[in-house]
Amino acid sequence: MSLQNIRVVLVNTSHAGNIGGAARAMKNMGLSRLVLVDPEDFPSSDAVARASGATDILDGAQVVATLEEALVGCTLVLGTSARDRRIPWPLLDPRECATASLEQAEQGGEVALVFGREYAGLTNGELQRCHFHVHIPSSPEFSSLNLAAAVQVLTYEVRMAWLAVQGQPTKMEKLETTAMLDVQPVTADELEHYFGHLEQTLIEIGFLDPAKPRHLMPRLRRLYGRSGISKLEMNILRGILTETQKAVRGEPHERRQE
Numbered sequence: 001m002s003l004q005n006i007r008v009v010l011v012n013t014s015h016a017g018n019i020g021g022a023a024r025a026m027k028n029m030g031l032s033r034l035v036l037v038d039p040e041d042f043p044s045s046d047a048v049a050r051a052s053g054a055t056d057i058l059d060g061a062q063v064v065a066t067l068e069e070a071l072v073g074c075t076l077v078l079g080t081s082a083r084d085r086r087i088p089w090p091l092l093d094p095r096e097c098a099t100a101s102l103e104q105a106e107q108g109g110e111v112a113l114v115f116g117r118e119y120a121g122l123t124n125g126e127l128q129r130c131h132f133h134v135h136i137p138s139s140p141e142f143s144s145l146n147l148a149a150a151v152q153v154l155t156y157e158v159r160m161a162w163l164a165v166q167g168q169p170t171k172m173e174k175l176e177t178t179a180m181l182d183v184q185p186v187t188a189d190e191l192e193h194y195f196g197h198l199e200q201t202l203i204e205i206g207f208l209d210p211a212k213p214r215h216l217m218p219r220l221r222r223l224y225g226r227s228g229i230s231k232l233e234m235n236i237l238r239g240i241l242t243e244t245q246k247a248v249r250g251e252p253h254e255r256r257q258e
């Protein structure tokens, strides 16, 4: 499972809440290996609170004293930065970063996604330890994301790349039964039954005179034909017709509960 070869490294984080937020983001996206370089406040109840259930990631986090220790065994190191640095460096966007990470991990390599301090980011020395720099293309006027939000963006891209490699869908496939009915179009025969029901009801309420039908039904057919009606919508319309018929016939009817 290649995602296990990708670690998230947080360098010298000040706010424990951001560690929790990063853990939550990682777990949401299927990543599990968190490495903390010299965190200011960890373990911490703030981290647990922000992790919102991703406490297994916090419990399993490796705490080390230096970035060198965090990068032991890594064959690809990607350092994130909110701003341009003085020395130009090979730069990837988050999508390219995810593809490169997955390719490396699929080949059995070890990948580190490195994130900097809340107030100062990564130092130039730390960035120079990275093979590539990654910049999230945020607004140039306000380019710095919250640390946990930056982790979320990169891990999301990793997940999308991973799903593509696995051939797994990125859309929810199994809809609830009601939701299925809401998107499934009605068939021609269901529509025919509906038109029969509609015509009968229009006659019963006195809106359609079968002796002089004019062009009412063809016009209504044209109207419904344009609407791309779903099975659920058809069920609602059929229910309205049934209740209308009961009302004109003086039969008792049930109040509909939505």
Ligand SMILES: C[S@@+](CC[C@H](N)C(=O)[O-])C[C@H]1O[C@@H](n2cnc3c(N)ncnc32)[C@H](O)[C@@H]1O
Residues within 6 Å of the ligand: 080, 081, 082, 083, 114, 115, 116, 117, 118, 119, 120, 121, 122, 134, 135, 136, 137, 138, 143, 144, 145, 146, 147, 150
């Ligand atoms: C709050 S930012 C640090 C901002 C810091 N003033 C700086 O100039 O780098 C904390 C960390 O989030 C990540 N980050 C925030 N915005 C980012 C962006 N637009 N692109 C890439 N990483 C970003 C980086 O890891 C950064 O070190």
